[in-house]
Amino acid sequence: SYALTQPPSVSVAPRQTARITCGGSDIGSKNVHWYQQKPGQAPVLVVYDDSARPSGIPERFSGSNSGNTAALTISRVEAGDEADYYCQVWQNNHDHVVFGGGTKLTVL
Amino acid sequence: ELVESGGALEQPGGSLRLSCLTSGFAFSIYTMSWVRQAPGKGLEWLASINSNADTIFYADSVRGRFTLSRDNAKDSLYLHLSSLRVEDTAVYYCVRLNHFHGSGKLDFWGPGTLVTVSS
Numbered sequence: 001s002y003a004l005t006q007p008p009s010v011s012v013a014p015r016q017t018a019r020i021t022c023g024g025s026d027i028g029s030k031n032v033h034w035y036q037q038k039p040g041q042a043p044v045l046v047v048y049d050d051s052a053r054p055s056g057i058p059e060r061f062s063g064s065n066s067g068n069t070a071a072l073t074i075s076r077v078e079a080g081d082e083a084d085y086y087c088q089v090w091q092n093n094h095d096h097v098v099f100g101g102g103t104k105l106t107v108l
Numbered sequence: 109e110l111v112e113s114g115g116a117l118e119q120p121g122g123s124l125r126l127s128c129l130t131s132g133f134a135f136s137i138y139t140m141s142w143v144r145q146a147p148g149k150g151l152e153w154l155a156s157i158n159s160n161a162d163t164i165f166y167a168d169s170v171r172g173r174f175t176l177s178r179d180n181a182k183d184s185l186y187l188h189l190s191s192l193r194v195e196d197t198a199v200y201y202c203v204r205l206n207h208f209h210g211s212g213k214l215d216f217w218g219p220g221t222l223v224t225v226s227s
Contacts, residue, residue, distance in 0.1 A: 031210065031211055031212055031213070033211075033212070033213045033214065035151075035214070037151075042201060042217040042218065042219055042220055043151065043201075043214075043217055044217070045213060045214065045215050048211065048213040048215070049211055049213065054215070084150075086150065086151055088151075088212075088213075088214065089212065090205070090207070090211070090212020090213075092207065092210060092212060096153065096156075096165060096167075097141060097143070097153035097156065097205070097212070097214070098153070099143075099150060099151045099152070099153060100150075101150050102150040102151070
């Protein structure tokens with residue numbers, strides 16, 4: 001079965017740039033989606049189809065995807081960005097959804 | 109909007125039925141899914157059902173124990189949980205899977221309902 005690998009944690013100082021990676025075999029050929037989850041809340045879609053942003057998501061959130069690695073980049077990090085972030089792909093031939101293990105972003 | 113209900117404390121081996129009432133979008137044309145999150149753990153996809161309910165897929169961890177269904181006339185999604193195990197303890201989320209243009213993004217989530225399995 002397909003697997004996605006994320007670093008368990010990433011730390012960044014305020015106003016700096018955070019990059020969270022998501023590794024998977026030939027992930028560049030798939031649509032990758034990213035979710036932000038704050039404690040006690042449901043996940044929220046922040047980037048979809050590799051690099052698109054839903055309405056209401058700041059431009060500071062961006063995504064990329066190539067080869068075996070996708071990435072979520074958060075520019076000018078704020079304290080409010082501290083959360084868990086998950087990548088996800090859809091195996092449309094089996095209607096299966098696959099999540100990465102999640103990355104805890106800490107704002108120092 | 110998606111709103112789950114039916115979460116409860118249940119004993120191992122027991123059963124529960126979760127419901128998800130939706131509004132504000134054309135429920136009948138979307139694939140829908142359930143995702144769960146055990147305490148302190150990551151997200152786990154459980155099952156998906158296509159728009160007319162003729163295709164249903166399950167994760168290996170729940171296949172044969174959980175049953176997914178939908179009622180398009182009531183804009184509702186259901187998950188029947190049986191043979192419950194302690195490790196099924198989690199928050200269960202109802203989620204819209206937007207498959208259009210081959211995307212597969214989970215673009216709307218309910219707030220979740222808590223299932224606790226314990227004796």
